[in-house]
Amino acid sequence: MERLSRATASGALTPTGTGIVHLGLGAFHRAHQAVFTEDAIVKGGGDWGIAAVAPRSRAVLDPLLEQDLLYSVLTVDGERVSPRVLGVHTQGLHAASQPEAVERLLADPAVRVVTLTVTEKAYRADAPVMRLLLSGLRARAATQAPIALVSCDNLPSNGRRLRELVTAELGTADFVSFPSTMVDRIVPASTDATYATARNVLGLEDRATVAAEPFSQWVIEDDFPGGRPAWDLAGAILTDDVAPWEGLKLRMLLGAHSALAYLGALAGAPTIDRALELPGMRAAMERFIRTDIAPTLSPPEGLSLQRYGESVLERFANPALRHRTLQVAMDGSQKLPQRLLGTIADRRAAGSVPVYATLVLAAWMRFVRGAADDGTPLPLDDPLADRLRATPSLLELDAVFPPGFADDAELRAQLDSWSRELDRHGVLGTLEALR
Incomplete structure (x- = not known):
């Protein structure tokens, strides 16, 4: 069976540029923030393509690269399966083997948002993904280009938690904001059954597919000094208080x-x-x-x-x-x-x-x-x-x-x-x- 790719899938989004770096290339990001961002680009425009960074494992990254960064989200509700092919990602990087490339992206003024899904245990200064983020911010300090660091992990006051971690290491950085968020969608880990379902509904092999429930919600503190995608047009709730x-x-x-x-x-x-x-x-x-x-x-x-x-x-x-x-x-x-x-x-x-x-x-x-x-x-x-x-x-x-x-x-x-x-x-x- 043919693989999912730009040549075999018609109509996939082609972003005009990279405005977001995402740290943590797991199933949740692909079925949540990536979907909201693609919808925001379609409805509101902008060069908000996502450079996706896999911190350690290449298990998702390699299939994505082989598929021209395309993958499908299978919305499952009982016996009903609704597939969608996404093309919002512009790059795929492996932090463990390409740290300099990731640091350059984090320092690039064209990148105005960094989102994170790195799990609760990674919010400490000695975690590899945090060391990489801090290194990129040190390089960015040369230009003071505004950027928002958006935690999408299940932590209370996740923006404040990230702010405390960053400022403890780097001191106050006026060009950085830390919006708190609440994210919600049930996205199980993909299994052989998930890949088989993708083959059945797409007629193509997709080794990066994810399945998710119909419900999806994103509540975001609206604090983006360098601008943001039109996530509100995609259904996200922008607010002053996420608590x-x-x-x-x-x-x-x-x-x-x-x-x-x-x-x-x-x-x-x-x-x-x-x-x-x-x-x-x-x-x-x-x-x-x-x-x-x-x-x-x-x-x-x-x-x-x-x-x-x-x-x-x-x-x-x-x-x-x-x-x-x-x-x-x-x-x-x-x-x-x-x-x-x-x-x-x-x-x-x-x-x-x-x-x-x-x-x-x-x-x-x-x-x-x-x-x-x-x-x-x-x-x-x-x-x-x-x-x-x-x-x-x-x-x-x-x-x-x-x-x-x-x-x-x-x-x-x-x-x-x-x-x-x-x-x-x-x-x-x-x-x-x-x-």
Whole structure:
């Protein structure tokens, strides 16, 4: 079968220039920021093509280069698959082997925006991708050409977090802005089934295809000193305050996502939709959202927390996504402080012991031990894996838990109760008792 390329795909976008550098060539970027940016170019014009940088692996970069930087996004909704070929990328670079080329791009005044999807664990000055970004900014300082650094990772106040990191290393740089954002679309890792679907619907081989749900949202703090694509014309929400949207996503959507991942993996559910189908699971997630998470949130004006929570579970139920529980369970030590521990802290401050949030935390602790309820080994893909496995009491691990967390006697009692239930009865038995 022929490969996807400029010669075999007609009508793909051809950008007029490169205005954006994106760090982190993963599935999410290709199904989210790239789609918004291509739509913005089509509707609003501008030389906003994207130079995509793969930090380490060439697994996506090489197929993209072989396909003239074209790839498809498969929007999947039940049995329906809607393919779209994107051509918004102008360059593809490998940071590990081409650092000088990446630094030149970051220093180029024609580049006015840098977006990042590098995961929570990369936000430290000694991370290779951050060293590269800092090096490029040092070179850019010679011209003071304005630029916006846009974190698209699931971190609270991600723009502020990036600003603190950069200014701690470089000092104040007036030519750089750090807009906060909230990004949302479920994009599982591509599998052989994804590639087979692409062949069926395109009639072409696409080794860089991604599948994604129909829903897609981008909320952006509008602070771009060098200009930006017309993302608002593409459906993005431009605002002065991202925080309400950010809290909603981190705690409700991603908190429930992690809950399904850990409980589902322990119960042997391979995917998020299958986890949600376990007896008693949907009811438990509804209560988790309603009684533990919702009271800690101040939603954006006009948004119903109840309807949002219902929509979250409906999205997770999409069987076409096949989002693996083990993929969502990765890097728990980095994710849970944002997704779960803030909810627990706020409920404790209000005088309540969050019953379902502590169940999720107990499930993560059991997951860390490395075996499902039936004894099947579970991998621990986490930057703190060695410390997690070697620590007798995980609550004492200050790299994950805030000071004083382990001293809360009521919280520990609830957590110990859930741990005993999971040990004795497993996830299915524990959920059955809640029904």
